Amino acid sequence: MNSLLIKTRGIPVGSCEVTITGGTAPPLRLPGHALFLDIDGTLLDLAATPDAVIVPPGLPGMLRQLEQRLDGALAILSGRRLTDIDALLCPGLACAAEHGMKLRGPAGEITNRVARPALYTHWAKIFHRYAQAMPGLLVEEKEFSLVLHYRRAPEHEEELRRLAQQLVSEADDAELLPAHCAFELKPRGGTKAEALTYFMALPAFAGRKPVFVGDDVTDEPAIAKANELGGAGLHVSRDFGGSTKEVRDWLAAALAG
Numbered sequence: 001m002n003s004l005l006i007k008t009r010g011i012p013v014g015s016c017e018v019t020i021t022g023g024t025a026p027p028l029r030l031p032g033h034a035l036f037l038d039i040d041g042t043l044l045d046l047a048a049t050p051d052a053v054i055v056p057p058g059l060p061g062m063l064r065q066l067e068q069r070l071d072g073a074l075a076i077l078s079g080r081r082l083t084d085i086d087a088l089l090c091p092g093l094a095c096a097a098e099h100g101m102k103l104r105g106p107a108g109e110i111t112n113r114v115a116r117p118a119l120y121t122h123w124a125k126i127f128h129r130y131a132q133a134m135p136g137l138l139v140e141e142k143e144f145s146l147v148l149h150y151r152r153a154p155e156h157e158e159e160l161r162r163l164a165q166q167l168v169s170e171a172d173d174a175e176l177l178p179a180h181c182a183f184e185l186k187p188r189g190g191t192k193a194e195a196l197t198y199f200m201a202l203p204a205f206a207g208r209k210p211v212f213v214g215d216d217v218t219d220e221p222a223i224a225k226a227n228e229l230g231g232a233g234l235h236v237s238r239d240f241g242g243s244t245k246e247v248r249d250w251l252a253a254a255l256a257g
């Protein structure tokens, strides 16, 4: 499946901005496919803080139906913590939490792919000091990684980028993951692309073609991996006009088809 790019709106690129190039994703046909979905910016609109997202009432039920129709070949690939994913969507879905650092298979088996960086606590103190000094910053402490959100203080982006780069340069067990209005210090390894490959080897997924939908720079390797494995890697801006509702409607149409 290839997207057809139909328009460019020319919105300037920045880490808090999204370039929308339009496009129409081809219809999703469930038989023979495995489905991988990001959450923020894909199933749900981005919000000022991670806790402020709004989950449309029908979404958890729709995901459960998709999981059943796909005989279990559905997984959520998100940067969120596993507990957050369960609280937002339906508990127990197969998922890759924290960008693929923590995996839960269809039978509930959990695999940790990484360990917390050695300097995690030191970095957390520094991030909290910055958050006290710069109103609008939010520090998110995940199981393996540490995130500094600046959506409400975008004027500090460059200073915070230099800080994150400097901190990560002190460690050989961590890397910097820039995302929408956030800098994340994470352990090396444990990516969404690796997670997609892991799931595709499980019995519920094997032999199917992977379809992944994501929206962020952090999703590009998994988008490429889905294409490489003979399926489709789709991007919310490029293939759904930048609209999470378009993604949800596309999933609903697949269920109705």
Ligand SMILES: [Mg+2]
Pocket: 038, 039, 040, 041, 042, 214, 215, 216
């Ligand atoms: Mg996202």
